[in-house]
Amino acid sequence: xxxxxxxxxxxxxxxxxxxxxxxxxxxxxxxxxxxxxxxxxxxxxxxxxxxxxxxxxxxxxxxxxxxxxxxxxxxxxxxxxxxxxxxxxxxxxxxxxxxxxxxxxxxxxxxxxxxxxxxxxxxxxxxxxxxxxxxxxxxxxxxxxxxxxxxxxxxxxxxxxxxxxxxxxxxxxxxxxxxxxxxxxxxxxxxxxxxxxxxxxxxxxxxxxxxxxxxxxxxxxxxxxxxxxxxxxxxxxxxxxxxxxxxxxxxxxxxxxxxxxxxxxxxxxxxxxxxxxxxxxxxxxxxxxxxxxxxxxxxxxxxxxxxxxxxxxxxxxxxxxxxxxxxxxxxxxxxxxxxxxxxxxxxxxxxxxxxxxxxxxxxxxxxxx
Numbered sequence: 001x002x003x004x005x006x007x008x009x010x011x012x013x014x015x016x017x018x019x020x021x022x023x024x025x026x027x028x029x030x031x032x033x034x035x036x037x038x039x040x041x042x043x044x045x046x047x048x049x050x051x052x053x054x055x056x057x058x059x060x061x062x063x064x065x066x067x068x069x070x071x072x073x074x075x076x077x078x079x080x081x082x083x084x085x086x087x088x089x090x091x092x093x094x095x096x097x098x099x100x101x102x103x104x105x106x107x108x109x110x111x112x113x114x115x116x117x118x119x120x121x122x123x124x125x126x127x128x129x130x131x132x133x134x135x136x137x138x139x140x141x142x143x144x145x146x147x148x149x150x151x152x153x154x155x156x157x158x159x160x161x162x163x164x165x166x167x168x169x170x171x172x173x174x175x176x177x178x179x180x181x182x183x184x185x186x187x188x189x190x191x192x193x194x195x196x197x198x199x200x201x202x203x204x205x206x207x208x209x210x211x212x213x214x215x216x217x218x219x220x221x222x223x224x225x226x227x228x229x230x231x232x233x234x235x236x237x238x239x240x241x242x243x244x245x246x247x248x249x250x251x252x253x254x255x256x257x258x259x260x261x262x263x264x265x266x267x268x269x270x271x272x273x274x275x276x277x278x279x280x281x282x283x284x285x286x287x288x289x290x291x292x293x294x295x296x297x298x299x300x301x302x303x304x305x306x307x308x309x310x311x312x313x314x315x316x317x318x319x320x321x322x323x324x325x326x327x328x329x330x331x332x333x334x335x336x337x338x339x340x341x342x343x344x345x346x347x348x349x350x351x352x353x354x355x356x357x358x359x360x361x362x363x364x365x366x367x368x369x
Contacts, residue, residue, distance in 0.1 A: 024117075080095070157299055163219070171298040
């Protein structure tokens with residue numbers, strides 16, 4: 001059985017919904033990243049066996065196939081589209097890993113693309129002839145009374161763990177500050193799209209800004225939850241055979257897991273996934289060199305960092321989604337891109353990426369340099 005290795009990773013800039021990337025459809029975001037990825041990895045398009053693409057808000061039609069064609073990949077590549085909402089970008093990588101380990105392909109591109117700005121209008125039809133009704137959030141459980149709003153359950157989590165708004169705001173401020181300091185470093189992983197070359201939302205976030213931010217629910221505010229956004233991110237994965245020929249940076253996928261948890265509290269779902277991955281690899285959290293946790297909400301990141309005893313000083317060391325935005329289907333893949341860049345810069349070590357998803361899903365990925 002072949003191990004799989006990531007030999008290149010890059011992403012588009014991330015921009016808030018209605019911002020600099022608002023005209024781009026998912027394949028417009030994905031195709032320049034895929035093309036640049038192949039150049040970075042020294043792989044020809046004809047060598048690619050599959051493209052796995054996560055997309056959460058599109059209207060179907062196999063966006064992976066559309067992105068493959070837009071990027072000039074060979075016609076035999078069918079493209080596999082994945083919808084696991086926020087976790088999809090990381091799960092696309094886990095699927096690519098399984099394909100390579102099974103010997104199906106030597107080269108897989110995996111990641112995600114999301115255009116929040118161009119998402120379709122969703123409507124429910126009724127068999128009795130009533131006019132269709134629009135809706136914003138898809139159901140994540142079969143029980144309407146146990147399918148909560150994400151901000152509401154984030155506030156429930158904050159109250160249950162005693163994490164007040166000030167602590168959440170402090171985490172958000174640190175996320176922006178770290179991303180601002182690292183802008184030149186982050187630019188190395190970003191492929192310019194539509195004239196944008198940097199994450200456009202990152203800013204100086206002061207105490208005053210946080211105090212004036214709109215309250216969404218209880219302790220949750222517009223400052224300590226990630227903004228809806230557009231973006232794409234992909235990694236280039238190869239088998240042992242091709243990795244041995246590769247002379248550039250390379251990380252080995254050491255493990256990964258997606259687990260379901262309590263659907264009424266998705267913020268804690270990554271904890272059992274992280275714990276399972278570390279246990280299988282016989283690693284303690286203190287042995288990690290880098291950690292990337294999704295910051296859909298500051299409280300969710302804090303709860304997961306604490307819940308799995310992940311070292312704070314190496315968690316999101318160059319900022320997180322609070323400083324970028326949350327392009328749902330791409331967010332997990334962005335974590336993997338960040339991990340690739342930081343681990344290859346370190347030259348050695350082990351890194352972990354983890355993300356929560358609506359419906360009570362948690363995904364974790366372990367990489368080794």
